[in-house]
Amino acid sequence: MSDLGEAADIEDGKRPEGCGGRPAAGEDPVKREQILDGAHRVFMRMGFDASSMNDITREAGVSKGTLYVYFRNKEDLFAAIIQRQKSKIFEKLREILEEDRPLAEVLHDFGTAFTTHLLSETAIRGQRIVIGVIDRMPELASTFFQTGTNTGPVMLCNFLEKQVARGRLKPIEDPMMISRQFGDLCMAGLYRPRLFGEMREPPSAERIEKNVASAVRLFLGGYGAGGA
Amino acid sequence: MSDLGEAADIEDGKRPEGCGGRPAAGEDPVKREQILDGAHRVFMRMGFDASSMNDITREAGVSKGTLYVYFRNKEDLFAAIIQRQKSKIFEKLREILEEDRPLAEVLHDFGTAFTTHLLSETAIRGQRIVIGVIDRMPELASTFFQTGTNTGPVMLCNFLEKQVARGRLKPIEDPMMISRQFGDLCMAGLYRPRLFGEMREPPSAERIEKNVASAVRLFLGGYGAGGA
DNA sequence: GAGTAATCGAACCGACGGGTTCGAAATAAA
DNA sequence: TTTATTTCGAACCCGTCGGTTCGATTACTC
Numbered sequence: 306m307s308d309l310g311e312a313a314d315i316e317d318g319k320r321p322e323g324c325g326g327r328p329a330a331g332e333d334p335v336k337r338e339q340i341l342d343g344a345h346r347v348f349m350r351m352g353f354d355a356s357s358m359n360d361i362t363r364e365a366g367v368s369k370g371t372l373y374v375y376f377r378n379k380e381d382l383f384a385a386i387i388q389r390q391k392s393k394i395f396e397k398l399r400e401i402l403e404e405d406r407p408l409a410e411v412l413h414d415f416g417t418a419f420t421t422h423l424l425s426e427t428a429i430r431g432q433r434i435v436i437g438v439i440d441r442m443p444e445l446a447s448t449f450f451q452t453g454t455n456t457g458p459v460m461l462c463n464f465l466e467k468q469v470a471r472g473r474l475k476p477i478e479d480p481m482m483i484s485r486q487f488g489d490l491c492m493a494g495l496y497r498p499r500l501f502g503e504m505r506e507p508p509s510a511e512r513i514e515k516n517v518a519s520a521v522r523l524f525l526g527g528y529g530a531g532g533a
Numbered sequence: 534m535s536d537l538g539e540a541a542d543i544e545d546g547k548r549p550e551g552c553g554g555r556p557a558a559g560e561d562p563v564k565r566e567q568i569l570d571g572a573h574r575v576f577m578r579m580g581f582d583a584s585s586m587n588d589i590t591r592e593a594g595v596s597k598g599t600l601y602v603y604f605r606n607k608e609d610l611f612a613a614i615i616q617r618q619k620s621k622i623f624e625k626l627r628e629i630l631e632e633d634r635p636l637a638e639v640l641h642d643f644g645t646a647f648t649t650h651l652l653s654e655t656a657i658r659g660q661r662i663v664i665g666v667i668d669r670m671p672e673l674a675s676t677f678f679q680t681g682t683n684t685g686p687v688m689l690c691n692f693l694e695k696q697v698a699r700g701r702l703k704p705i706e707d708p709m710m711i712s713r714q715f716g717d718l719c720m721a722g723l724y725r726p727r728l729f730g731e732m733r734e735p736p737s738a739e740r741i742e743k744n745v746a747s748a749v750r751l752f753l754g755g756y757g758a759g760g761a
Numbered sequence: 762g763a764g765t766a767a768t769c770g771a772a773c774c775g776a777c778g779g780g781t782t783c784g785a786a787a788t789a790a791a
Numbered sequence: 792t793t794t795a796t797t798t799c800g801a802a803c804c805c806g807t808c809g810g811t812t813c814g815a816t817t818a819c820t821c
Contacts (some may be wrong), residue, residue, distance in 0.1 A: 333797090352668055354582040358779060373780070403633045425677035437665030440580055452728035458722075485722030494686075494713030501678035502667045519542070519714070525804045561767090586809060596769045597810085607809070 312322045340375055345386050349430050353438045361494060384445050387435065388452075394422040395456055402464040408474070409521055411464075412500065416491035416517040419457045423492060424507050426500050432500065458484040490520040555674075568593045568603055573614050577658050581611060581666050612673050615663065616680075621648045623684055636702070637749055644719035644745040647685045651720060652727050660728065686712040700707050711756065718748040721758040 347356045358379055362369050376382040401414045403412025422428055432454075439446045462484040468474040477483055489496075495516060496504040509515075538741040569594025575584045586607055590597050604610040629642045650656055660682075665673045696702040705711055717724075723744060726732040736744075 336798090352665070355668070357777080361775090367782085368801095370782085370800080371798055374798085379779070423671050435663050436728060437580070439661060440583070446730045450731045454725055454729070455731075468722060472632050478635065482722055482744075482747070486718065486751070489721035489724070490714065490718055493717035494710055496717070497680065497682055500664060501682070502671050502674045503678045503683075516710075519710070523714070523751060527751035527754040564768090585807075587807090598812085599768055601810070602767085645770080732781090 336371070337375055337389075340367055340372060341386055341389060343367070344382050348386065348434060349381060349427070352434050353379075373398065382443060383409075383438070384442070386432075387445060387449055391452065392422070393416065394418065395460070396490055398457060398460055402460060408468070409525060412487070412521045412524065413517055415457075415461060417513060419488060420491045420495070420513050420517060421507075421510070423454065424495055424513070426507060429499050431506075458488045461487060477528070487520065487524055490524065491517045493520065564595065564599070565603055567586055568595055568600060569614055569617060571595070572610050576611060576614065576662060577655070578660050581607075590652075594625060608670060611666070612670065615659075615673060619680065620650070622646065623688070626685060626688055630688060636696070637753060640715070640749045640752065641745055643685075644715065644748055645741060647716060648719045648723070648741050648745060649735075649738070651682065651685075651742070652723060656736060657708070657727050657735075686716045689715060715748065715752055718752065719745045721748065 341359075344356075344361045347360045347364045350356075351360070357374065358369065361382070362372055372382075377384065385485070397418055398415060401411060401418060434447045435446050447482065458481070462481045465474065465477060465480045465484060468478075469476055493516065494521070495504070495508055495513070568589075572584075572589045576590045577586045578584075579588070586600065587599065589610070590600055593600070601608075604613065625646055626643060629639060629646060632639065663674050663677045686709070690709045693702065693705060693708045693712060697708075698703055721744065723732070723736055723741070727735070
């Protein structure tokens, strides 16, 4: 998911020390990243409303004029931050799902990675901020959810369907619902305490594993009679 | 839970039309409720930051001076709104848990009531707002969670322990964890889409019942071997 | 009806918000 | 070096915010 948590890669390639011409105003990818990084830090620290453009100016080490050359306004800047990142977690999830191992193990590793990521400090902070601006930027929140949180279950759903097609699982009535159930079950009792700040730090790896193991057991007990 | 959604009862009793003396400044419970009601509507409509004290003044039909006689500042006012309400949902949940019926039915009704409430528009909006101010009012968010969202699972946990004590269920290792699992499982695949605005309206009763039924089935399949 | 106290309402305060402007400085191409 | 252009940085604009003040008004008590 877009977790607002990791540094960005500069897709256009950071211009190799004076080869091409000077970038046009508002088109230097390095400076753009510089702004995004600074803004990212500020937003993460203070949330959307409490962050001022002056704060971002300072943090990014860029003048206000330049800032507004690169981004039309505060909302645009925030949206750019949200959309910048397709978290690397999905790469890992895909690897797990591609391994040819017993279903229980795959589910366990998948659930652990998924849960660990979604409950991490950066991911939680990102989710809070997006939830906080939902009234003003509903489409952004929707995108954040679709290209973020929801991607894990979608991947799992595809995986399950493939298993069915290969005859390793008996047919599933509603695989997407099942996948969501599994994802949420892995985080059961952890997600909302984290989101509401009741649980100040991410759960320990042991705590997560225990939760996931319980989820896998319950899950296979309920649905797993036909497979692996 | 404190859902920010229902009208308040005036605990001190709305003074019966000129019986006692005139209330001292900032101590008229009727006016206090009037302010809270107006502020409640404004906050629900616009969120914390976007709501101004002037808006609240207008909505509550009260002067700004009076407003500040009753509440020291905006945060206090907001906190008062959050803490005012112990939602009536818990009454209903308790009734359900007290009925002497098959475990599956009790779980079904409990899960349905719990899920329906937590996914309602008012409850979701309340949760979003609280999440949005977590950085500034962490203890408030914590209270909101403890006296709200979390109360359902706590009640269920007590119920399960009682069932065990009566010999109707085999002993449960970690009943609180189980209860949380069940609550979250009932909302699996629904809660986050609602919270992130991806699902614009509350799920239909059928949708919720389907989810809860699936949760109950899974749950009893995993843990129910000893009981009822 | 006189007196007292709560409320009103509108003006006011200082701070800060997002956003703009503009001349000076820096940097690169020519 | 000249020229073109991006960036800087600080001042500035204007609106709004939370919060205060204060005289006018209302409503109650005696």
